[in-house]
Amino acid sequence: MSIRPRIAVLVFPGSNDDRDAAWALGALGADAQLVWHAEEALPRDTAAVVLPGGFSYGDYLRCGAIARFAPVLDSVRELAAAGGPVLGICNGFQILCEAGLLPGVLRRNRDLEFVCRDVRLRVERTDTVFTARCAPGQELTIPVKHGEGSWYADEDLYGELEAAGQLVLRYAEDCNGSVGDVAGVCNAERNVLGLMPHPEHAVDPLLGSGDGALLLAALVGAARERTLALA
Amino acid sequence: MLVRPKQGILDPQGEAVRVSLRKLGFAVGGARVGRLVDLEVEAPSSDEAKVQVERMCQALLANPLIESFEIEVEGT
Numbered sequence: 266m267s268i269r270p271r272i273a274v275l276v277f278p279g280s281n282d283d284r285d286a287a288w289a290l291g292a293l294g295a296d297a298q299l300v301w302h303a304e305e306a307l308p309r310d311t312a313a314v315v316l317p318g319g320f321s322y323g324d325y326l327r328c329g330a331i332a333r334f335a336p337v338l339d340s341v342r343e344l345a346a347a348g349g350p351v352l353g354i355c356n357g358f359q360i361l362c363e364a365g366l367l368p369g370v371l372r373r374n375r376d377l378e379f380v381c382r383d384v385r386l387r388v389e390r391t392d393t394v395f396t397a398r399c400a401p402g403q404e405l406t407i408p409v410k411h412g413e414g415s416w417y418a419d420e421d422l423y424g425e426l427e428a429a430g431q432l433v434l435r436y437a438e439d440c441n442g443s444v445g446d447v448a449g450v451c452n453a454e455r456n457v458l459g460l461m462p463h464p465e466h467a468v469d470p471l472l473g474s475g476d477g478a479l480l481l482a483a484l485v486g487a488a489r490e491r492t493l494a495l496a
Numbered sequence: 497m498l499v500r501p502k503q504g505i506l507d508p509q510g511e512a513v514r515v516s517l518r519k520l521g522f523a524v525g526g527a528r529v530g531r532l533v534d535l536e537v538e539a540p541s542s543d544e545a546k547v548q549v550e551r552m553c554q555a556l557l558a559n560p561l562i563e564s565f566e567i568e569v570e571g572t
Contacts, residue, residue, distance in 0.1 A: 327559055363559070370561045377508045417505075417562060442506070 269296040270312045270488035277302045277321035277332050286317045289465040295485045302335040312488035313350040314341050316357025328413050329359030350394050350487050351457045358459030367450055367459045369418040375442025381410040385437040386448050390430050393451050394487035395458045398479050404437055405476035407462040414461040416443040434460055497549055498566045499558045500530035542569040
């Protein structure tokens, strides 16, 4: 019998993709639970965490800068330190960078435009739990919708990340001015991934693309394995 | 305290301001847009206040990867 692993989807004031993320994870076999930012702890048996898109705390100061102090983030840090998968999508990516769980920072898009369209991505690394079901170099079509998604790292940091294989996804077309066209980055331990595109909006070909399901189903699979391993 | 995009870092906001000002006929060669944060801090001396604000900048108010900051202390 296949179990439905519990995945926490965090909800901040100003999150707006939380329910889409929970729906997509549910459709892919997870028991997705919305968790309010003020909670001190994650639900029992939480095997993975998703930080969804939106505008947490109104994007005040810098995107994600305030959300990193949310009480629930301490539990997310603990889960990540214990090897649990953590996925940050769009604003979730910004939060993970500001929280120091991921390297670099997201800046205003180079052309000052809010970019809202399907983009083609290239999977650079398949050795993360999120991209394990993709082929190396595979192209995915997944929508973006952001005004501040231009990822930045200085030359030294960029070189280190590239050498360590942490630049997991790149745009296969010009998108927002990200250094190296980077669309998704993971931590050194490879269990925390942030990306600007929205896989939760691309889980059904009826809505344009099902490619996002490749990433999210891999996350659900990893969460299931973790649940079984911890049982 | 004053937060600025670091030297050499692309500042699209400043660039948009520059282009707009030029369209209005002003001879502007460059524009950088930062952020001003006025803080009221209780401290025994202005040096101590400055140290406190420096810590605030590093902890929250500026992102050292892309922003630099300057602190000015006014006593009351």
